[in-house]
Amino acid sequence: MQDQRSNASSPMQSMQSVQSTSPDSAAxxxxxxxxxxxxxxxxxxxxTSLGLAYExxxxxxxxxxxxxxxxAMACARQLFVFSEAGDLAHAATLFESLRHYFQDKRNGGWFYSVDASGAPLERQKDLYTHAFVVFASAHYAKKSGSAEAFALLDETSRLIEARFSTGGDLLNAVLAEDFGATxxxxxxxxxxxxxxxxxxxxEATGDPAYDKRLAQLAQSVADAFVHQPSGAIAELPMGAAGxxxxxxxxxxxxxLALGSGHAAFEAAGLNDRLVRAFxxxxxHGVDQETGGVYAALDETGRVIDGTQRIWAQTEYLRALATRGDAVGEQIxxxxxxxxHETGWVECRSAEGEITRAEMPSTTPYHLATSYAALPV
Structure with a gap:
């Protein structure tokens, strides 16, 4: 999405005045x-003094x-956001900040966080963080052509395979700073x-090595995480308590599976299961009156956490569009x-009360990925 700022006196008035090209338009x-x-x-x-977005x-x-x-994950998400927005100058600043503050020069990989002054704080090696470094670097590399970004995503992908392995096909979630303990x-x-x-x-590199990586990853998820009665992918391996x-x-x-059309997900048997999971x-997980998506269900479909987080709402919109369903009402x-006119609501309760009002720097990633999939 390009940065095309409106000249309207009120951004919200401008938002309300947009003429949709169709009933489902996300304009x-x-x-x-x-x-x-x-x-x-x-x-x-x-x-500006650190070159990082506030949390x-x-x-x-x-x-x-x-x-x-x-x-580091928040910095990476901001790198993705501004790469996709076409603001490559700001993206370049974020890319340099990501490498400067979060890259562990001694042990390899990426620190989880730094403190308010930019010194390493939480030093553990987190797969979620490393995944977002690859994701953001891929988008930045594709948009900018940066050789450093292409090298970084390849290096981090190789490190993930080598360091996070359980000894089987699955990958551990968090390791110690030196990768020595799980x-x-x-x-x-x-x-x-x-x-x-x-x-x-x-997509960014055209490297078929990622096809092999995706095939192994999809199969390992299918084997360990699928709740067979519903087809849903659980948060913990099946059989785990809680x-x-x-x-x-x-x-x-x-x-990710059906929208990408990548053969790895079909080969692992995930596509049919995810149709049932949807x-x-x-x-069970969408409030029929408001369209709000609940946070969590148990294996029977009972709501166990009624919080409605904005990211889950954006994923529902994106999945509806992927299915080809009419999305106008849900939009x-x-x-x-x-x-709202100064941003967004991060969380609501099941009853509709705002339970988290501050706006995290990580949320624009969810908005951007969702809106990109919606009708023009």
Missing amino acids: PLREHYTNIVLPIWRGPGFN AVAPGDQAPLPPKRYR LETPLQNPLMHLAEAWLAAR NRLEPGHQFEWYF DFAQQ ARFRARFL
């Missing part, structure tokens, strides 16, 4: 994103919340984002409940 969402969301992270949400800003005046840390065994969410990252890397099914992740996996999540519901 008002894109207008809001361009005129309201992106300027936050070039302006008040960006720490979150306030919903009214968009003032940054006092920083306690900066996460702090968290395999989890669904990092693996999903690694699939997203390797899809982006395959497992749950997140509707938002079913919609996200649906887009239906299960839509039936209108989402816009009314989660967007």
